[in-house]
Amino acid sequence: MEQGTALSPPGEHGEHHVQHVDEFSITELVNRQIAATAPQRLAEIVAALTRHLHDFAREVRLSESELMAGIQFLTQVGQTCDDRRQEFILLSDVLGLSMLVTAQNNRKPAGCTEATVFGPFHVEDSPKHALGDDIANGAQGEPCFVRGAVKGLGGEPVANARLEVWQADEDGFYDVQYAGLDQSRARATLQTGTDGVYHFRSILANSYPIPHDGPVGKLLAALGRHPWRPAHLHFMITADGYETLITHVFRNGDRYLESDAVFGVRESLIAEWIRHPPGPGPDGSVVPVPFYTLDFDFVLNPLPGAAGKTRN
Template identity: 65%
Template sequence: MRNLDETTITQAVIARHAKTTNRRLKTVMTSLVRHLHGFAREVDLTEAEWVAGIEFLTAVGHTCSPTRQEFILLSDTLGLSTLVAAQNHRKPVGCTEATVFGPFHVEGSPERPLGADVANGAEGEPCFVRGSIRGLAGEPVAGAVIEVWQADAKGLYDVQYEAFDEHRARATLRSAPDGGYHFLGIVATPYPIPHDGPVGQLLDALNRHPWRPAHLHFRISAPGYETLVTHVFRDGDPYLDSDAVFGVRSSLVADWVHHEGGPAPDGRMLDTPFSTLDFDFVLNPARKEG
């Protein structure tokens, strides 16, 4: 162990894991060491590049805050978030597909009744969203917890504003006895992910854009079903095929139907433009233990 070199160091580190009692930790760390060392050998990593990598990860950590998760952003832009989501949320045909969580979910968003204006003053064209929550066999899922959040017309989430004082374009609702849901939000628009930090600098260096196609976030949970984390994307968006975080699925692309005015889904007459979005979700039954 005293005369290690570039050909023997990997096995020496792995051997140190021999007494690890947590089998899963041992598996993960052994593989991590093997792949990290393999990466360094494959690219013939220089000391200067190693230092730059350490400095980059340090900068990512320093950029994190209670309202910004730069490490999730990094994971998203490297496609790792999508890979992990795909591996962990394989679903039968007919279920709504999962996609990335994103860095701007907030636990404990305000509960609103069905039909509420969840925009709560967020800038954007009004959009009436409606649909149903059902199980794979077609059964309605009553009382499902529906968390919804989105960026405003400026491409910002409520928590990104310095003067943040209350939640906007973000709420928690519960599906009706027939599984239906409806609320008033705003039209989704494309926006760039935060690119004023180290992840943005990396994208610039790679000649990649930071834009996400217009979308609405959902997290839906109900007893007896797997929790669904997904987006609904706006059809026709120019970034559907180059999403900066690789989150688009064809099955999650839907029409936002524009109306110049007239009768709205909630019975009101509007003399200003608005849109409607209809989207149904199908949940996968929870796996039985044992």
């Protein structure tokens, strides 16, 4: 076979039939090739992406210089990624894509705690702490006591549920953002008791900006958007017989609740942080400065077929 003959089968008299290409026919041509060779699910995804991408270019009449600017922007996003920072996740977050995918993949029955975005600062195998421990471990911030219960949709206590908790300090940084810090701060793994109750001490959650010194930050500035997230605690809760829950608890009254840079706020996840004067804390200790308390219960969704089973 001569080189190149596989690209376009010859017609009856050896001539080639090349499809006319213009700004409209190009979409069908691309997707025909995708459908002919790609695995089914990959073909479905890439073909849909192609249709929407081409429709977008036609709708805004994208210029060649604008296309090149977009390519340069995505190149810069990739160049900003390293083992401590994922700029593409940040881009997905600020465009609302992360929250859209979270919402459509975590539909739950009424009464269950809603999910929200995972965020880029979770760490596997965070230190295990006993209930009641101070997990701040030196993180700066006003003292805060957090307590509540993990329940099933039927109101049953969920014993031995695993809670992973993490948050930023009063300066708006997570422990992993500090170069050279060799210990976890304001981050822990806890386990509920037989009654499903959890409680620990940490620091007050405050609003903070997402990293905005890279290309995503420049995009936000160009759009006239701020980089701030409202104050929140992260939770990931796993328990036998229940769906894993990844969520935040947001501090009521925060100025950024209605303009979260990553669109992660859900009304059911907003809670009250109550301020107290110096004195006895909920754990019986004497707190010499003003402190806060947060009470929040989580309701997990049972896995299919798990309802009614005994859980330890």
